[in-house]
Amino acid sequence: MKRILLSTACLALFVSAGAQNPFGGMNHTIVEGKPTEKSAQIFKQERPEATSPDIMYMHDVKYETRSGTDLYLQILMPMANMADRTPKPCIMYIPGSAWFKQNTYGSIMRMAEFAKRGFIVAIAEYRHSGIAPFPAQLIDMKNAIRFLRHDGARMGIDPNNIFVWGDSSGGHLSLLVGVTENIKDATIDEPDFPDVSCGVNGVIAYYPPTDLTAIKNIPDAISKGEATSPEGQLLGGKLSIAENVDAARRASPDYYVKKNVAIPPIFLAAGTMDRVVPFNQSDIMAHVLADNGKSFEFYVLPGADHGSWEFWTPAMFDKIEAFIRQNIKK
Numbered sequence: 401m402k403r404i405l406l407s408t409a410c411l412a413l414f415v416s417a418g419a420q421n422p423f424g425g426m427n428h429t430i431v432e433g434k435p436t437e438k439s440a441q442i443f444k445q446e447r448p449e450a451t452s453p454d455i456m457y458m459h460d461v462k463y464e465t466r467s468g469t470d471l472y473l474q475i476l477m478p479m480a481n482m483a484d485r486t487p488k489p490c491i492m493y494i495p496g497s498a499w500f501k502q503n504t505y506g507s508i509m510r511m512a513e514f515a516k517r518g519f520i521v522a523i524a525e526y527r528h529s530g531i532a533p534f535p536a537q538l539i540d541m542k543n544a545i546r547f548l549r550h551d552g553a554r555m556g557i558d559p560n561n562i563f564v565w566g567d568s569s570g571g572h573l574s575l576l577v578g579v580t581e582n583i584k585d586a587t588i589d590e591p592d593f594p595d596v597s598c599g600v601n602g603v604i605a606y607y608p609p610t611d612l613t614a615i616k617n618i619p620d621a622i623s624k625g626e627a628t629s630p631e632g633q634l635l636g637g638k639l640s641i642a643e644n645v646d647a648a649r650r651a652s653p654d655y656y657v658k659k660n661v662a663i664p665p666i667f668l669a670a671g672t673m674d675r676v677v678p679f680n681q682s683d684i685m686a687h688v689l690a691d692n693g694k695s696f697e698f699y700v701l702p703g704a705d706h707g708s709w710e711f712w713t714p715a716m717f718d719k720i721e722a723f724i725r726q727n728i729k730k
Contacts, residue, residue, distance in 0.1 A: 429620070430620035430673065430675060431619075431620060432672045432673055432702070432703075433670075433672040433673070433674070433678065433679025433680055433683070434672065435679075435683050435686075435698075435700050436683060436687070437683055437686040437687050437690060437698060438690075439686075439690075439698060454478075454479050454516065455476050455477060455478060455479060455512050455515040455516065456476070456477050456478070456479055456515075457474070457475070457476055457508070458474070458475035458476075458477075458555070459474065460472045460473075460474070461473045461474070461475050461522075463524075463543065463544050463547035463548075464540070464543050464544075464547065464592055466527055466532075466536070466539075466540065467527055467531050467532050467536070469527060469531055471525050471526065471527070471540060471544070472504070472525050473492075473504075473522045473523065473524055473525070473544060473547075473548075474504050474505065474507075474508060474522070474523040475520065475521070475522050475523075475555055476508065476511055476512055476514075476515040476520070476521040476522075476523070477515055477520045477521075477555060477556060478515050478516065478518055478519075478520075485556060486556075487553075487556055487557060487558035487559075487561075488518060488519060488520045488556050488557065488558055489518075489519050489520070489558055489561035489562070489563065489601075489724065489728055490519065490520045490521070490522060490548055490552060490557040490558065490561065490562045490563070491511075491514055491519050491520070491521050491522070491562075491563045491564075491565055491724070492521075492522045492523075492524050492541075492544060492545060492548060492562065492563070492564045492565070492600075493507060493511050493521055493522070493523045493524065493564075493565050493566065493570070494523075494524050494526070494541060494564065494565070494566030494567075494569075494570030494571075494573050494574055495507045495523065495566070495567065495570050496566065496567040496568025496569050496570045496571070496606075496707070497528065497568075497569055497570070498568070498569050498630035499528060499529040499534075499537060499569045499630055499631075499633065499634045500528050500529060500530065500630070500633075501528045501530065502525055502526070502528065502570075504523045504524070504525050507523050508523065510712060511523060513714075513717055514717070514721075517717075517721055519724070520552075520555060520556060520557050522544070522548055524540075524541060524544045525540075526540035526541055526544075526573070527540055529630070529633040529634045529637070530633075533634065533635055533636040533637075534634050534635055534647070534650075534651045535587065535588045535650075535651070537573055537634075538573060538576050538577065538580070538588050538589075539588065539589060539590050541564070541573050541574075541576075541577050542577060542581075542589055542591070542598035543590075543591065543592045543593075543598070545562060545564065545577065545598045545599075545600065546591060546592055546593045546596040546597070546598050547592065547593070548562060549562060549593075549596050549597065549598075550593045550596045560729045561601055561728050561729055562599075562600050562601060563600055563601050563602045563603070563604065563724055563727070564577050564578065564600045564602075564603055564604070565603075565604035565605075565606075565720070566604075566605060566606070566608070567605075567606035567607060567608075567707065567711070568606065568607055568608065568609075568676065568677060568706065568707070569608075569609065569630070570606075570608075571604075571605035571606050571607060571608030571609075572605070572608045572609045572610070572653065574603050574604065574605050574608070575603055575605045575608055575610065575653035575666070575685070576651075576653050576656070577598065577600060577603065578600055578602075578603035578663050578664050578666060579653050579656040579657055579661075579663050580656050581597075581598060581599045581600065581663070581664070582599075582661050582662050582663070583656060583661060588650075599664070600664050601664055601665075601724075601727045601728065601729065602664050602665045602666070602667065602723060602724060602727040603664055603665070603666045603667065604666075604667040604669075604720055604723065604724075605666065605667070605668055605669070605682075605685075606669050606670070606707075606711055607669070607670045607671060607674055607676075607677050607681075607682065607706055607707070607711075608653070608668075608670075608677065608681065608682065608685070609631065609652075609677050609681050610652060610653050610654050610681045610682065610684055610685040610688075611652045611653075611654050611655075611681060611684050611685075612625070612631045612634075612635075612641055612648040612649075612651055612652045613625075613641060613645055613648045613649060613652065614680070614681070614684060615631065615641070615677075615678060615681065616641055616642065618678040618680060620678070621678050622675065622676060625640050625641030625642060625648075626640050626641075627639055627640050627643075629641075631648070631651075632644075634651060635647045635648060635651060653685065654684060654685055654688045657688045657689060657692050657694065658692060659692045659693060663694055664727070665694075665695040665696060665697075665723070665726075665727055666685075666689060666694065666695070666696040666697070667696070667697045667699070667719075667720065667723045668682050668685060668686060668696060668697065668698045668699065669682070669698075669699040669700075669701065669711060669716070670682035670683075670699075670700060670701070670704075671700075671701045671702075671703070671704025671705055671706065671708060671710065671711075672700060672701065672702045672703060672704065673702075673703055673704060673705050674704070674705060674706045675705055675706055676706035676707075677706060679700075682698070682700075686698040697719075697723060699716075699719065
């Protein structure tokens with residue numbers, strides 16, 4: 401089992417374009433989070449200059465229609481893919497949006513770096529909480545993976561090597577995809593392609609909600625689980641989390657982690673000064689993974705806020721690429 405805790409020095413706070421930090425301009429004071437899971441290492445970074453990769457872009461590739469809504473993928477691939485038809489590993493990226501309507505286009509420049517590194521990237525859209533409550537979002541993400549596996553040959557995707565990555569609410573859904581892939585429950589899976597697996601080789605989750613019942617207990621948390629909060633809206637918007645605990649547990653990734661249920665390796669990353677999703681949400685997940693003997697890496701970035709620059713450096717991308725390549729099936 402790999403358990404690593406990655407930390408970075410706090411330089412200037414910067415939330416890059418498309419980062420899900422709607423509270424970034426607020427004067428909101430919090431106490432810096434401290435990890436209690438015992439795997440801890442320190443990693444310091446310098447803020448880099450942006451690069452612009454050379455990629456091919458496929459706009460609005462429809463993968464399904466549900467609740468009367470067409471759902472799309474944005475596909476990025478290396479230009480070299482045009483000449484080299486060897487199947488490539490695929491990363492499905494789920495952008496954060498507090499489970500509201502996603503801006504999939506806002507992630508294109510950031511995810512282009514992984515197309516430059518030789519991966520095919522699919523940025524995924526799902527039914528947001530204004531259209532349908534949970535588990536619609538999980539059902540859609542599983543079907544997006546099935547679509548990529550079923551139809552991906554024309555894009556050069558290797559069906560044996562698909563990974564899922566998300567930030568914030570996208571990280572939450574990425575974890576759910578991974579931890580439920582071997583759980584047979586028709587209420588959280590309505591496959592478009594019944595004979596096609598929605599399994600993934602690995603999960604990358606940036607600052608994800610992991611236990612919806614615990615967010616309200618953090619003193620400096622912005623959200624307190626009201627019916628109108630993002631997590632309350634995810635569950636239908638009629639009850640608070642305190643009044644809807646069973647549903648909140650079913651929408652919490654940590655709920656599904658069991659010793660006797662196999663899950664793919666997980667890469668967690670969170671900042672200790674997160675003003676949107678409390679740091680302890682990732683710490684909780686790390687404890688659950690460790691206690692159940694699962695393979696994971698846990699990266700903690702001290703001083704980093706929700707979606708701040710520390711998550712989007714070449715050094716962090718190197719860590720993610722190493723994690724992906726380690727879990728590629730030959």
